[in-house]
Amino acid sequence: xPLVCPRCGPPLALARRHRRRPxxxxxxxxxxxxxxxxxxxxxxxxxxxxxxxxxxxPFPASSPQLPVASASEAAAAAExxxxxxxxxxxxLERYTDQEQGFTLLKPASWPxxxxxxxxxxxQQEGKGSNNIGVVVNPVRLNSLTxxxxxxxxxxxLLQAEKKKESTKSAEVISAGERxxxxxxxxxxxxxxxxxxxxxxxxxxxxxxxxxxxxxxxxIAYSDAQEKPLDSQTRTVLEQVxxxxxxx
Numbered sequence: 648x649p650l651v652c653p654r655c656g657p658p659l660a661l662a663r664r665h666r667r668r669p670x671x672x673x674x675x676x677x678x679x680x681x682x683x684x685x686x687x688x689x690x691x692x693x694x695x696x697x698x699x700x701x702x703x704x705p706f707p708a709s710s711p712q713l714p715v716a717s718a719s720e721a722a723a724a725a726e727x728x729x730x731x732x733x734x735x736x737x738x739l740e741r742y743t744d745q746e747q748g749f750t751l752l753k754p755a756s757w758p759x760x761x762x763x764x765x766x767x768x769x770q771q772e773g774k775g776s777n778n779i780g781v782v783v784n785p786v787r788l789n790s791l792t793x794x795x796x797x798x799x800x801x802x803x804l805l806q807a808e809k810k811k812e813s814t815k816s817a818e819v820i821s822a823g824e825r826x827x828x829x830x831x832x833x834x835x836x837x838x839x840x841x842x843x844x845x846x847x848x849x850x851x852x853x854x855x856x857x858x859x860x861x862x863x864x865x866i867a868y869s870d871a872q873e874k875p876l877d878s879q880t881r882t883v884l885e886q887v888x889x890x891x892x893x894x
Contacts, residue, residue, distance in 0.1 A: 733879065733883060734877075734879050734880050734883065736754065736756045736771070737754045737756075737880065737883045738754065738755050738756070739752040739753065739754060739755065739883065739886060740752065740753060740754075740755040741890075742767070742769075743894060744767060744781075744894075745894060747766055747860075748783075748857065748858065748860065748862075748893055748894055749781065749862050749891070749892065749893055749894060750891075750893075750894045751779075751864065751887060751890045751891045751892070752886055752887050752890040753769050753779055753887060754769070754771070754779075754883070754887075756771075756772065757770060757771050757772070757778075758770070758772065762780075764782065765780050765781070765782060766781045766782055766783045767780070767781040768780045768781075774869070776844075776845035776848070776867065776869060777867065777869060778866075778867055779864070779865070779866050779867075779887060780864070780865045780867075781862070781864055781865075781891075782863045782865075783860055783861070783862055783863075784860065784861045784863075785859060785860055785861075786856060786859060786860065786861040787859070788856045788859065788861070789856065789859070790831075790832055790856055791833075791834055791854055791855055791861075792832055797822040797823055797835070797836065798822045800822070800834055800836065800854070801819045801822035801836045801838070802819070804819075804838070804852065805817050805818075805819055805838065808838075808840060811842075813842045813843045813844045814840065814841070814842050815841040815842060815843065816839075816840075816841040817838060817839070817840050817841070818838060818839045819836065819837075819838045820837040820838055820839060820849075821836070821837045822834070822835070822836045822837075823835055825889070827855055827893060828857075828892045828894070829893075831855055831856075831857055831893060832855065833853055833855040833891070833892070834853065834854050834855070835851070835852070835853050835888055835889075836851075836852045836853075837849070837850065837851050837852075838850050838852075839870065840867075845869070846869070846871055847869070847870045847871045847872065848867050848868060848869060848870055849867075849868050849869075849870040849876050849881075850865065850866065850867055851864075851865075851866040851868075851884055851885070851887075851888045852864060853888055853891045855891075855892075855893065857893040858893075862891070862893065864887075864888070864891040866884055866887055866888060868880065868884055
């Protein structure tokens with residue numbers, strides 16, 4: 648039986664996920680070398696850690712493709728989770744951007760706010776550090792698997808976070824993938840972040856490529872020691888994560 652951290656809570660339930668390997672195993676594994684091919688081009692300023700990551704990601708020569716779960720399995724799981732109690736202020740509603748080509752669930756009480764470089768940003772009123780952001784950028788890719796495995800992307804994401812002066816610590820909780828609209832591959836990553844800007848947070852990120860566009864979702868929510876992320880709130884945030892898809 649896996650150990651569960653009393654502060655962080657249970658790891659994110661992702662279909663077909665693979666856990667972070669211990670340092671001794673990573674030391675034995677071959678490193679991915681950069682490909683001479685042109686890297687993906689991002690034309691707009693990044694505003695999230697995930698965007699910083701993928702803007703700087705080396706282009707690996709090859710990477711194994713992991714099996715993905717079906718969209719129906721993810722939808723059924725989300726529906727089952729939705730039957731449980733929902734914390735006040737976190738009732739969800741559907742948000743769809745037909746022009747940019749994505750959809751997701753979001754808390755109905757979180758208004759959309761404007762921020763330079765963000766395609767969409769929703770913040771909890773009175774606590775802007777709890778937010779949901781989406782960034783869409785054109786890329787020279789057909790699938791996210793051309794970047795690497797979910798764990799490879801998660802490692803690069805943590806490297807980007809740790810380069811920020813405001814970051815005190817960052818740790819990957821889980822990384823995996825699922826199947827989105829039309830069988831498209833969606834990566835999902837969860838990590839814990841301690842920052843001088845907002846303190847301890849739990850971050851849920853999702854990414855996919857569709858129609859030569861890179862779609863990035865970043866969910867940030869407080870996870871302080873004095874008030875850790877509770878299971879009901881976590882369930883809602885996981886529903887948001889799993890709902891992110893193309894249209």
